[in-house]
Amino acid sequence: MGLLNDISGAATAITSTWTGITLTIFGAIASAILLNVARQLLLRNPNEPPIVFHWVPFIGSTITYGIDPYRFFFACREKYGDIFTFILLGKKTTVCLGTKGNDFILNGKLKDVNAEEIYSPLTTPVFGKDVVYDCPNAKLMEQKKFVKFGLTSSALRSYVQLIGQETRSFFARDAVHKRFASTSGTVDIPPTFAELTLYTASRSLQGKEVREKFDSTFADLFHDLDMGFTPINFMLPWAPLPQNRKRDIAQRKMAETYTSIIEQRRKQGNLKSGNREEDMIWNLMNCTYKDGTPVPDREVAHMMIALLMAGQHSSSSTSSWIFLRLASRPDIQKELLEEQKQVLGVKSDGTINDLSYEELSRLPLHNQVVKETLRIHTPIHSILRKVKQPMHVEGTPYTIPPTHSLLATPGVTARTAEHFPEPLSWEPHRWDESPSDKHARLAPTYLKEGVVEEKEDYGYGEISKGAASPYLPFGAGRHRCIGEQFAYLQLQTILATVVREFKFSNVDGSDKVVGTDYSSLFSQPMRPAVVKWERREKA
Template sequence: MEQGSKFLNVGLLLLATLLVAKLVSALIIPRSNKRLPPAVKGWPLFGGLFRFLRGPVDLLREEYPKLGSVFTLKLLSKNITFFIGPEVSAHFFKAPESDLSQQEVYQFNVPTFGPGVVFDVDYSIRQEQFRFFTESLRVTKLKGYVDQMVFETQDYFSKWGDSGEVDLKYELEHLIILTASRCLLGEEVRNKLFDDVSALFHDLDNGMLPISVIYPYLPIPAHHRRDKARKKLAAIFASIIASRRQSGKTQNDMLQCFMDSKYKDGRPTTEAEVTGLLIAALFAGQHTSSITSTWTGAYLLCNKKYMSQVLDEQKNLMKKHGDKVDHDILSDMEVLYRCIKEALRLHPPLVMLLRSSHTDFSVTTKDGKEYDIPKGHIVATSPAFANRLPHVYKDPDTYDPDRFAPGRDEDKAAGAFSYISFGGGRHGCLGEPFAYLQIKAIWSHLLRNFELELISPFPEIDWNAMVVGVKGKVMVRYKRRQIPVD
């Protein structure tokens, strides 16, 4: 009995000591005055990792109504703070690189793009390399690229019969890599080395897995094939560059633009840099364009109203210009543009955009709540979720290209960064004009020359892919028009 009383007294003494220590700690250690965003509930140590891996968009759908437009998700030792909606996204898109950086969060691209380019160089060099991209996509260059896009499109669909059934997704994927090869990689690749280069890019592509984001150098078979393909591509482009320089022959393609580019100090680009920039350009555009082309077609084939509108637009342009299709005529296709833009709003291939915070900063929500975001957080936004906010877009899950028509302009009414399929601000996609022209060139030709019918169910989203695209086949029955767009 006495022994039990002794243990009880010791226990009470320990409890009292802990309470006093906690009280003293609260009094003498200053509290943080940071107004931290609300946090997603998660498991100890793992945080919300398992929910995140099951699908970040599903997580956002569940947490946004409860936590609002700014909230933090803990993933192991990392904190990801989401900014959802145009009211809180300005800092994400406009902050200088010294405050919010891309470099740390996109390091997983380095083994694919190669050393010395994009995310493997400091910001000042990266800005100069982005200038090379900008110069290669000037309107004068785009006009030449359009001629090549139109040629490739006409040649590809000339091989279709008078009628048949095809997997539209497969067809568009193959046409777009042909077009990209001619416009970006050059005629040497397109005419002689296409099969070899295409297979190597396939190995590069398959070497970028979800696990690669966390462990890009993990010694797995897919990474070994990626690294082997990267070396072979470097050798191929080194040979092409050397041949062009020796012959003095130039081409109207992105390869030539990168070869001719010079840094501010006068230094020309190296063979390794040209190769890396070309790989980055193809990765940025190939998947996104083929995915958006497929969604555009799927929606048009299921919406008679908009199919009728785009066909009328093609008829009017043909009355005015005949069969001619060039840069300026494609630029006049406003109805088709809105149909592509709406497909891209509903299905942006990049689900999340990321930055690494180098400084503390504050953000105010549309409800007037102010939060302090600590240095070291990963800051994220999601085009796939933000593009469907009901306070920005009316009936946001409905395909309605007219929402972008003059007079409605829903993407502008709610302010900047309401439409973020191409990112925005300091890091907006440089290839946006190229992408629209490429997709317009393809669909203009299809609309003018074929009657099309979707015969498989409307496609589902492939959430398991690194670049979120179309799941399964998109089967279409076609019949060649005897008189184009009669």
């Protein structure tokens, strides 16, 4: 009995101890929550934007924001106005909405805002050292200039043919993957077009050698590297997580692959352009910084990785959305095909004549389909900057302190009825130069007002600052995406090539479109997103 009593007493003591620990923990959490709420209610600083109310410190509004950023932004706008601060994983993040907010952040001066400190922890392990956000801004502007010179009209002209060839090969009946061997079937759109845009971008921008490697292990390396773009790596890029180990191995191997291509080309001799196929690698191999230093091969390799990663994400997402939208709009599919027939002409066998670079501009509806898709489905919903010194917001009592990050979201202005009537309605005809009575009510208001955009040269050529426009799918200011022209060309060429081969429709016959997945840094369709396809007899 004595032993049983001892055991019973020990068990009671252990239970009492754990109960005490549990109560202490819950008490601490409750105290932290109460203190957090009291601070928000009693200690508001009138010189700073209002803080979005939240219960749990550090977590703040992270979960609500992460589930659906646009719903969060519009709800906060209704309650707090165009400028407000929310807690994002312990960091005070100030959002500035509207065209003025976009201008304030995206066209901020270097002494006031900084992109490198925000993005470098995420991008450097993926792209590599000494490029993009892992170098001084002045060097980045030079690198952007190098890339821009690789996107000349002559280069873009050749890309149309290459992208068209890759697309036809991918969807051919006798393609290796056999997914489109029959006359009809179903297809999961996002992974299919992710694969296609990877092939088209690598073949056009990256060169024949890189494209050929995607048939082997290069695609697996790309996937492992892509996993480095997880939101947690904003905070823990160094964490010994499985995906980070794979990321680091993939980065080294991809860099070695590009370097070997460069070295092989140098051994063959720096051939004159007339005797070689032009691509971005050749362009960068022959670039020199202002101080006279040739771009090192290692930096060329890292820039090529950055180009491949950056371009593939936006084009993959946008092309997927284009065909998901078209599956719900057979009328637009029919109009696109008719536009090609009228502009390009039809051969004696009933097929449409080949597409060229010059003729892309003569296909306005194709351009408008891409433009309208980018408006509603802007690839990047949030653009962040680190505040370097106190920034007063003109016309308000607010001064943003250096302890904050700034967040611009051009996607909000693109979804605002003030600028785009019925903003969530996907209607390419809203961009018609002379819209019919049916579509005139949907026309963007800023086009009617004739807003003139300011331009500035940040070191890589004069570009629009984008301050007055509510349509900024490629950002604005010094960090505006220089691949905008290529993206339009790639998307329009894929669209024109695919629509003459296939008809798409929703599996259930409805006009519904899948929701958006915001779990990564890039907005993309929820998966799976399956639609029906039917091969056209003559197109």
